[in-house]
Amino acid sequence: MKPGSIDELDAALAGASYLADRGLATALYLSLELEKPLLLEGEAGVGKTEAAKAIATALGAPLIRLQCYEGLDIAHAVYEWNYARQLLHIRAAQSGTIDEGELFGPEFLIRRPVLEALESDERAVLLIDEIDRADEEFEAFLLEVLSDFQVTVPELGTIAARQRPYVILTSNRTRELHDALKRRCLYHWIDHPSVEREIQIVELRVPGVPERLAAEAARFAAELRSLDLQKPPGLAETIDWVRALSALGRQELDVENVEATLGTLLKYHEDLLAIRDEALAGLVAAARG
Amino acid sequence: MRHVVFFGRLLREGGLEVGPRRIADALRGLDAIDLGRQEDVYWTLRQTLVSRREDLETFDRAFHAWFLHVATEPGLRPLEPPPPSVARRRVGLPGPGAELDVSEIEAGAWSHDELLRTRDFAAMTPEEFARARELIRQIAVGRPRRRTHRLRRDRRGHTLDVRALVRASLATGGDPVVRAYRSRSDAPRKLVLILDISGSMEAYARALLLYLHAARGSGRRVETFAFGTRLTRLTVELGTRSADDALAAASERVLDWSGGTRIGESLKAYNDEWGRRALTRGAVVVVLSDGCERGDPTLVASEMARLAHQAYAVVWVNPLKGDPGYEPLTGGMRAAAAHIDRLVSGHDVASLEALGAVLGSIERRHAA
Numbered sequence: 001m002k003p004g005s006i007d008e009l010d011a012a013l014a015g016a017s018y019l020a021d022r023g024l025a026t027a028l029y030l031s032l033e034l035e036k037p038l039l040l041e042g043e044a045g046v047g048k049t050e051a052a053k054a055i056a057t058a059l060g061a062p063l064i065r066l067q068c069y070e071g072l073d074i075a076h077a078v079y080e081w082n083y084a085r086q087l088l089h090i091r092a093a094q095s096g097t098i099d100e101g102e103l104f105g106p107e108f109l110i111r112r113p114v115l116e117a118l119e120s121d122e123r124a125v126l127l128i129d130e131i132d133r134a135d136e137e138f139e140a141f142l143l144e145v146l147s148d149f150q151v152t153v154p155e156l157g158t159i160a161a162r163q164r165p166y167v168i169l170t171s172n173r174t175r176e177l178h179d180a181l182k183r184r185c186l187y188h189w190i191d192h193p194s195v196e197r198e199i200q201i202v203e204l205r206v207p208g209v210p211e212r213l214a215a216e217a218a219r220f221a222a223e224l225r226s227l228d229l230q231k232p233p234g235l236a237e238t239i240d241w242v243r244a245l246s247a248l249g250r251q252e253l254d255v256e257n258v259e260a261t262l263g264t265l266l267k268y269h270e271d272l273l274a275i276r277d278e279a280l281a282g283l284v285a286a287a288r289g
Numbered sequence: 290m291r292h293v294v295f296f297g298r299l300l301r302e303g304g305l306e307v308g309p310r311r312i313a314d315a316l317r318g319l320d321a322i323d324l325g326r327q328e329d330v331y332w333t334l335r336q337t338l339v340s341r342r343e344d345l346e347t348f349d350r351a352f353h354a355w356f357l358h359v360a361t362e363p364g365l366r367p368l369e370p371p372p373p374s375v376a377r378r379r380v381g382l383p384g385p386g387a388e389l390d391v392s393e394i395e396a397g398a399w400s401h402d403e404l405l406r407t408r409d410f411a412a413m414t415p416e417e418f419a420r421a422r423e424l425i426r427q428i429a430v431g432r433p434r435r436r437t438h439r440l441r442r443d444r445r446g447h448t449l450d451v452r453a454l455v456r457a458s459l460a461t462g463g464d465p466v467v468r469a470y471r472s473r474s475d476a477p478r479k480l481v482l483i484l485d486i487s488g489s490m491e492a493y494a495r496a497l498l499l500y501l502h503a504a505r506g507s508g509r510r511v512e513t514f515a516f517g518t519r520l521t522r523l524t525v526e527l528g529t530r531s532a533d534d535a536l537a538a539a540s541e542r543v544l545d546w547s548g549g550t551r552i553g554e555s556l557k558a559y560n561d562e563w564g565r566r567a568l569t570r571g572a573v574v575v576v577l578s579d580g581c582e583r584g585d586p587t588l589v590a591s592e593m594a595r596l597a598h599q600a601y602a603v604v605w606v607n608p609l610k611g612d613p614g615y616e617p618l619t620g621g622m623r624a625a626a627a628h629i630d631r632l633v634s635g636h637d638v639a640s641l642e643a644l645g646a647v648l649g650s651i652e653r654r655h656a657a
Binding site: 103270 | 306308314332333337340341437455565568570
C-alpha cells in the first residue's frame with residue numbers, strides 16, 4: 001500500500017530496518033506520488049541499493065533487480081527467446097506444419113528483469129543498479145522504456161505495462177549520465193550519514209551490538225572520511241566492520257582490534273599503509289572520545 | 290506558483306538547466322507535501338530541479354537567497370563573459386585580421402605545409418599559425434581499441450547466433466543446417482587528455498588546446514582537462530564543432546591561463562575527483578606538460594603512480610623534447626618519468642601526427 005505522507009513512508013521504511021534521512025524519505029515519497037523514476041547517486045556504500053530494497057519491503061511490492069554491466073544488452077535486460085525449446089518444438093512437430101508465429105509466441109519467451117517488471121500483476125519496484133556501468137546504447141534504450149513503459153518484441157508486438165513499476169536507478173558516477181535520462185528522473189544525492197544517524201543505523205542492522213562499540217565505530221568511520229583516502233569507508237563497510245568486531249565479542253575499540261579488522265573498512269593497500277601506528281592510535285583515541 | 294517560476298529563473302542564471310518540465314514537476318511535488326515544513330520544501334525543490342551533484346551548491350545558495358531571504362555570497366551570478374578580443378588574447382589566438390582566409394593560400398600550399406609541419410609552434414608567425422591550426426584540425430587522433438562484451442553478427446565469428454539459427458531451422462524441420470555466428474566487436478578505448486596551460490607552456494598551449502579539440506571530435510569517451518594552478522574540466526566546452534567557439538568557451542572557463550604550475554596538485558585533483566569515479570580505469574591517459582613543477586616533485590611522483598596504477602597506459606607529451614639536446618632535468622619530469630609508458634614531443638604538427646600513431650597502437654603498460 002502506498003503511504004499517504006512522508007512521515008508514514010519514513011515509518012514504513014524503519015519497519016523494513018532502513019533509517020532514511022528526511023531527504024531520502026522525501027525523494028522516495030515524491031517518486032511514488034509523481035510516478036517518476038528516482039535516480040540515486042552517492043559515494044559507494046552509502047546505501048543506494050539498500051534504499052530500493054527497503055522501499056520494496058515497505059510497500060510490500062516485489063523487487064526486481066537489474067544489475068548493469070558493460071555490454072549488458074536487451075537479451076539480458078528485457079527478453080530472450082528460449083532457443084532450445086524452439087528447436088525441440090520444431091522437431092516435435094512435423095516439418096512444415098508450424099509457422100513462425102507459433103514459434104515466436106509468449107510461451108517461448110524468457111522474461112528478463114525489465115519485461116518481468118512490466119508484466120508483473122502486482123506493482124513492482126524495478127531497481128536498475130549501477131546504470132553508469134552499462135553502455136550508452138543501453139541507456140538510450142532504457143530511456144524509451146522509462147518514457148512509455150512498454151517494450152516492443154518484433155515477433156510479438158508491443159507489450160505495455162500492466163502496472164507501471166516504481167523505478168529506482170543508482171549510479172556511482174563512473175561517467176556522467178545522459179541529460180535526457182536525467183530529465184526523466186527525480187534526483188537525489190545521498191551523503192554519508194551524520195555520526196548520530198550512523199550509530200542508529202549500526203544498532204538497527206547489527207542486533208545486540210554494544211552501545212559503546214557502535215558509537216565508537218561510527219565516530220572512527222567519520223574520522224576516516226575526513227581524511228584524504230583513496231576510498232573512504234561507506235556505511236556498508238561500517239556495518240560489516242561492527243559485525244566483525246561484535247562477533248569477536250568486543251565491547252569497545254582498541255588499537256589491537258582495529259588493526260586486526262581494518263581490512264573490512266579500508267579496501268586499498270595504500271589506505272591501509274597510511275592508517276597505522278601513530279595515525280591509527282590517534283584515530284582510535286579520537287573515536288573513544 | 291510564480292515563486293517557483295522565478296526561482297527557476299534564478300537557477301538558470303546560476304548556470305543550471307531548468308526546463309519547463311522540471312518546473313512542472315516541482316509544482317506537482319509541492320502539491321504532494323506539507324508546505325509548512327521548510328525542510329520538505331527544500332528537498333522537493335532540490336530533487337525535482339537539480340540533477341547533478343555539481344549543481345547542488347548553486348541550488349543551496351539560490352534557495353537560501355530566495356526562500357529564506359538570506360543575503361547570498363557573491364558568485365551566484367556567472368561572471369560576465371569577457372569580450373571576444375580578451376578571450377582571444379588569453380588563448381593567444383591570432384586576432385582578427387591576422388587570420389588568413391585558408392582558400393587563398395590553398396594553391397601551392399602543399400610544400401608550404403610540409404615546411405610548416407616541422408616548424409616549432411613557439412617560432413611561428415600568426416599567419417603560419419593560422420595555417421597550422423588547419424593542419425591540426427585535420428590530424429586523425431589515434432584511438433586504441435578495446436574489445437567489448439557485446440556480440441555482433443559475424444560470419445567468421447566463433448559464437449553461435451542461436452536466434453538466427455532457430456529461424457533458419459524452420460525451413461529444414463528443426464535441423465540446424467545453416468549456421469550463423471557472432472563475435473565480440475571492439476570499441477574505442479577511453480582517452481583522457483590533461484593539458485598544462487601554465488606560463489612556461491604559453492607558446493604551446495594554444496596549439497595543444499586545438500589538438501585537444503581535435504581529439505574531442507574523434508568520437509565518444511574522450512575527456513579533456515586543463516590545469517595551471519588548478520584543474521578545469523573542458524570536455525563540455527571543447528565539444529563544440531567549431532574550434533573558435535570551443536576555444537572561446539574554454540578560455541572563459543579556465544581562470545588561470547599562463548599562471549604558475551602545480552602539476553602534482555592538479556594531478557591529485559584529477560585523481561581524487563575523476564580517478565575515484567573510475568574514469569582512469571582502462572583509459573589511455575595523456576599528460577601534455579613541460580614538467581616544470583613549482584610545487585613539490587614528490588607529489589608529482591606519487592600522483593603519477595596513482596594514475597599509472599589505474600590507467601591502461603600513460604603517455605606524456607613534452608614540447609621541450611623537440612629540442613635535440615633535451616634531457617628530462619626538470620624536477621616534475623624526473624619525478625614522473627618512472628610512471629610513463631611513452632614520452633613523446635609535441636612541439637610541431639609532425640610530432641602531433643606521430644602522437645596519433647602512438648595512441649593508436651599503444652599496448653597495456655607492463656609495469657604496474
